[in-house]
Structures are given as C-alpha cells and as structure tokens.
Amino acid sequence: MTHINVLDPGASPLDYYGFELRRYREAAGLTQKQLGDIVNYTGSLVGQVETARKLPTPEFSERVDTALETGGLLYRLVDLVMRSQLPAWFQQVAELEARATEICTFQLHMVHSLLQTESYVRAVLGALDQTNLDDRTAVRLARQRIFEKEVPPVLWAVISEAALYQEIGGPETMWGQLAHLLSFESNPRINIQVLPFSAGAHAGLQGSFNLYRFASDPDIVYTEGYGSGHPTANPDTVKDCSLRYDHLQAAALSLKDSAELIQRVMEERYGEHRDSDGDPVA
Template sequence: MTHINVLDPGASPLDYYGFELRRLREAAGLTQKQLGDILNYTGSLVGQIETARKIPTPEFSERADAALGSDGLLSRLVDLVLRSQLPAWFQQVAELEARAIEMCTFHTHLMHGLLQTKAYARAVLGALDRTNLDDRTAVRLARQRIFDKAEPLVLWAVISEAALYQEMGDRDTMRGQLAQLLSFEDNPRLNIQILPFTAGAHAGLQGSFDIFRFASDPTIVYTEGYGTGHPTANPDTVKDCALRYDHLRAAALSLKDSAELIRRVMEDRYGEQVA
C-alpha cells in the first residue's frame, strides 16, 4: 500500500494528481472527511485518490477545483491521469484522437470507443475481464472529452450493420447505445453512416481501421490486433486506406437513411416487448 508521506509526485500522473490534491486540501485547512463532505464524496475516497489507489473522475476534479480554488488545476490534470491509465499500447492512439482535426473510422462488429455509452463500454470491457471495471470504463469514456473542446475534431464513422445487432450487454444497453448514435443526428461534427448488409463485398473486408488527419502533421492510419496497435504514416498505406474509406462511405447509407435504419433496429429489435 502506498503511504501518503512517501508518495512520489514524479512516479506517474496518478501520483502527481494525488500529491497536488493533498497539497491543496492541506493548504485549505481541511481534513479528508471535511473535503469529502463538501464534494459529496466520502473522506475515504479522497484518501484513496490522494494515495494514488483510486482514479479520479472529471466530475470529482471539477468539484475539487471549485472547493479548493485551484483555478482548474485538477481538471487539467485529470485528462493526463486518465490517458495514462489506458493500456500502454493504446495511449498513443488517445493522443492521436486528442490532436486530430478529423478522424475517419470503420468498425465491423462494435461501436467505436468515442461513441460508446457507459453501459455499452462496461459490456465490452467486461467480456473477459471484470477486474477494476468501473475504473476502466471511466478511463474509456474520458476519451470522449475531446468533443468538449472549443473546436472538436470532425468524426466520420462508418459502422457495419452487424454492429447494430451484435448485442453487447442486454436489450436496454443496446437501446441506449443506438439512442446515443441518434443523438448525434444534427451534429455536423459527428457523422454516422451504416454499411448495410446489402452492400455485399466491400472495401473494408480486411477489418476495422482509423484514419487521423492533423492540421500540419502527416496523416496516420491505425489498425489493431489482440493487445497491440499499429499506427503508421507510410504514404502508400495511408493512400490505400483513404481510398478504401472513400469506397466505404460511398457504399454506406446516407446520414439520413442511416439514422432511419438505426431507429428501426432500436424499436424492432430492442424496443419494449409485449408479453
């Protein structure tokens, strides 16, 4: 167990956050319990975060900043903390998501992490491993904070129709997930297209992939295997995947027709059942 008196702020972003939280709390003359009462959390949770045994959430950080008058310090740190908790091989991808001005993604069997609801993310992450599931889910959802930026990236997501039917969690989970997709319908920066079964053979048969475009850096293509990620800026690969993506978008339903299909599947497959 980490002891608060020997917590090294340079050991990790999580340790640094805990060190700063303790410093700010003590400067305010508050005990852990007193701060917890103010924030509507337990003093035990405050202590666990201070000793780097619990991952802070954005909500906790915003409340703590307000209570401790820390000018948004903890809210700025929490993004770094959460990103550091991602699997090592995926941390670079989260950085690409945060820096990109445009992202094009194709998925064959599930929703992209940036589009997932909490319940859907829990179902996906807990499929084989349920340890620390709450923290791992929070870390995944924190990636979606990139959409809160003053000028967030433009996301194009082509999703196979199969993903609408691949039931992650229960019916309520899927209904909530499809409702989330529909909530983006009027957002020009979040564009969802469904690749229907009727498309037949298509340009994405080799699997899912992402394309990241930046204001000045070279475009990067990202593919994923079991426990590994493969980003590349190889011009030939980028050119090939960009062409594949253009063909996928052309084969997919329009934004309007995609929303209609999502709505129909949500009601017909995951709607209220009459006994």
C-alpha cells in the same frame, strides 16, 4: 495514527494529481473528511485519490477545484491521468485522438469507442475480464472528452449494419447505445453512416481501421489486433486506406437514411423490451 503515503509527483500523472490534491487541501487547512463533506464525497475516497489508489473523475475534480480554488488545475489534469491508465500500447493512439482535427473510422462488429455508452463499454471490457471494471470503464469514457474541446475534431464513423445487431450487453444496453448514436443526428461534427448488408463485398472486408488527420502533421492509419495496436504514417498505407474509406462512405447509407435504419433496428429488435415511454420493461 494514520499512515501517510508520501507520493513522488514525478512517478506518474496519477501520483502528480494526488500530490497536488493533498497540497491544495492542506494549504486550505482541511482534513480529508472536511473536504469530502464540502464536495459531497467520503473522506475515504479523498484519501484514496490522494494516495493514487483511486482514479479521480471529472466531476470529482471540478468540485474539488471549486472548493480549493485551484483555478481548474485538477480538472485539466484528469485527461492526462486517464490517458496514463490506458494499456501502454494504446496510449499513443489516445494522444492521436486528442490531437486530430478529423477522425475517420470504419467498424465491422461494434460501435467505435468514442461513441460507446457506459453500459456498452462495461459489456465490451467485461466480456472476459471483470477486474477493475469501474476504473477501466471510466478510462475509456474519458477519451470522449475530446468532443468537449473548444474546437473538437470532426468524426466520420462508418459502422457495419452487423454492429447494430451484435447484441452486446443485452437488449436494454443496445437500445441505449443505438439511441445514443441517434443523439448525434443534429451535430455536424459527429457523422454516423451505416454500411448496409446490401452493400455486399466492400472495401473494408480486411478489417476495421481508423484514419487520423491533423492540422500540420501527416495522416496516420491505425489498425488493431489482440492486445496490440499498429499506427503508421507510411504514405502507401495511408493512401490505400484513404481510398478504401472513400469507397466505404460511398457504399454506406446517407446520414439521414443511416439514422432511419438505426431507429428501425432499435425499435424492431430491441423495442419489444421497452414500454410505450421507452423505459425498460421489468
């Protein structure tokens, strides 16, 4: 007889998701295998999600919602589940991202998480630790779903030119990452500027930082260290970082010139690893 793990739905968002999935499945009179067959997943995976041993994906949730006629419940829960899997010190920041109407970020050495591709994320997160890399990657990528909201936040991203040359994950990953940045060129809500080497000494030399702005709450500045994050609404800090950000944007290339530089770096530094159609060379 199969052992049934009874979840406490109040233990965590992941437990609640699993509890609701099982409740809806059993109400429909389906076994795990039968549901898996319907949604094109294995019954084993359905069981792992039901017992909180596997993270659900948005695609899985959408298919199950349709099959079980949940009214979209599981799909709506995915963001909460994913956010709960972030390191405890970062969960507050993910909530800030989700509530912000405008996000301003300056990054010295790499592309901001909200703009990273899957392979770039895997390379960043797996640099020293490969443990649960699939789940950790999925959790980070889930944060990008804030741009799927009916009214998504406006993102202003100033990226140091150094980040374009910092080869994270290899040439193919970098090609894909820079191409991903270019894909936002016509999106007025996601704006990417490059701070060129020629800017010399600049207002962001003390490090990367984010500014979160809200409809009715005070602005918040976020900086990060090793294994810790530091959000603050201190008015002096916010005023200082807002001024720094204004200067960084003024020193950065225009949106058009930034896109041209990204395109040039992509082709000149990483293009030698692609064929004429842009496909990777074996």
